[in-house]
Amino acid sequence: MIEIRNVSQRFAGPTGWVEALHNVNLTVPPGEVFGIIGRSGAGKSTLVRTINLLTRPTEGDIVVNGRTLTSLAPAALREARREIGMIFQHFNLLSSRTVFDNVALPLELAGMKHAQIEEAVLPLLELVGLAAQKDRYPSQISGGQKQRVGIARALASKPKVLLSDEATSALDPETTRSILDLLRKINRELNLTIVMITHQMEVIKQVCDRVAVLEAGRVVETGPVIDVFLQPRHEVTRALLGDVIAQELPPALKARVAERLTKGRGHLLRLAFTDTGVDQPVLSETIRRFELDFTILHGQIDEIQGRPFGSLAVLAGGDPVKVAQAMNWLREQGVVVEELSHVE
Ligand SMILES: Nc1ncnc2c1ncn2[C@@H]1O[C@H](COP(=O)(O)OP(=O)(O)OP(=O)(O)O)[C@@H](O)[C@H]1O
Ligand SMILES: [Mg+2]
Structure with missing residues (x-):
């Protein structure tokens, strides 16, 4: 010690x-x-x-x-x-x-x-x-x-x-x-x-x-x-993590997404998860339960010290109230949910 x-x-x-x-x-x-x-x-x-x-x-x-x-x-x-x-x-x-x-x-x-x-x-x-x-x-x-x-x-x-x-x-x-x-x-x-x-x-x-x-x-x-x-x-941790996990969308993709978002409604989310997210169909269940569309934009599944680790950027489309409910529900399942940007 x-x-x-x-x-x-x-x-x-x-x-x-x-x-x-x-x-x-x-x-x-x-x-x-x-x-x-x-x-x-x-x-x-x-x-x-x-x-x-x-x-x-x-x-x-x-x-x-x-x-x-x-x-x-x-x-x-x-x-x-x-x-x-x-x-x-x-x-x-x-x-x-x-x-x-x-x-x-x-x-x-x-x-x-x-x-x-x-x-x-x-x-x-x-x-x-x-x-x-x-x-x-x-x-x-x-x-x-x-x-x-x-x-x-x-x-x-x-x-x-x-x-x-x-x-x-x-x-x-x-x-x-x-x-x-x-x-x-x-x-x-x-x-x-x-x-x-x-x-x-x-x-x-x-x-x-x-x-x-x-x-x-x-x-x-x-x-x-x-x-x-x-x-x-x-912020320093995020910057250092930038080399190994997708924190943000690549700039070109971000610009395209922003353009799409200005035309409709949507939430750009970063989901990070370990065992639950990898072993169980949490994403598909979220989509069904809250009647949402998820477009996966960027992400990776990896392993840290033998434990699965996933990080995804998704564009969540649908009723904003339901998106908020889905975010809460995902958190209850042990998924870390973060809003990267948000266009109404
Ligand atoms: N013997 C010393 N005398 C004066 N300043 C020093 C001395 N050793 C370190 N410093 C200063 O202390 C700070 C921290 O230095 P240190 O070498 O611990 O950084 P580091 O995190 O190891 O950097 P690097 O990744 O470049 O190796 C720096 O501003 C450095 O200039
Ligand atoms: Mg050093």
Whole structure:
């Protein structure tokens, strides 16, 4: 469990103080993959660096597995940090060391004997799928393989928490997926708590249980990933979600719909749903019950953490009173209904 309590971080900038984090409060439950997403400059790297006190917060406390890191003496802090591994966007491998020796480094530094090191490193290389590449140098392996080395190295000191700062940002989508699958596997098999920093909602969708959205140093939204996808509340969240789910109609389609709407009556609705909407004929029942026409304009059915997730933009035609009743009824069925625009 990680608790970030009232954390603020100020830096001296050329024109005065920069407040990189403002009173951040977050709790990461043990064994979860917790995503922190935000635009460039939102404070993500600053926040993740405060978790292991690479950057000491100006105010507030960091509690990891019950220990308040911010009040530990240097020796105890060094000890506590061994429980927190970290992986990076650019892998940070030593080019003069082989794959094996990169993973062995933290153990050498901790004074472990050669035989024990071998005993510890080989299973880690198996775990990340690099046993056959153990004698290669970083220049002789791919980006995805480099990140696997980074992960194995982070796991060498048997951490309970893994921090990941944009670990897949330098990788192509397919390699990203394989690294995210590996992180999920490690999370499950080792019961490791993972904090993932990213600017990509796709990463959140693929591996995270819970997400916090950071904007200008503040947490503007947090919750289980499926809830945030169903009903994003903050404008930044919506903007970030724009890459993975249809929030709005494409502009050309919107113009055509607006033109059609001005000639008649209609409501442009966004429907978002999970299990109910996918397993049951909610839409067709709505149409029958309230004698409406639904034109599906845009949408997708997808899966988030094994749960179905759908998002549709529909043009609802018919008696406005019945449209309003239908919206209420859909909400009672667990569908998130939002009016995108409305022309009488
Ligand atoms: N050591 C520092 N000294 C001064 N300002 C800093 C320092 N580190 C970060 N900042 C400032 O704090 C703010 C947050 O930076 P941070 O690197 O945490 O953002 P980020 O969300 O990780 O962005 P990106 O997605 O681009 O990596 C920025 O305005 C940045 O310029
Ligand atoms: Mg960053």
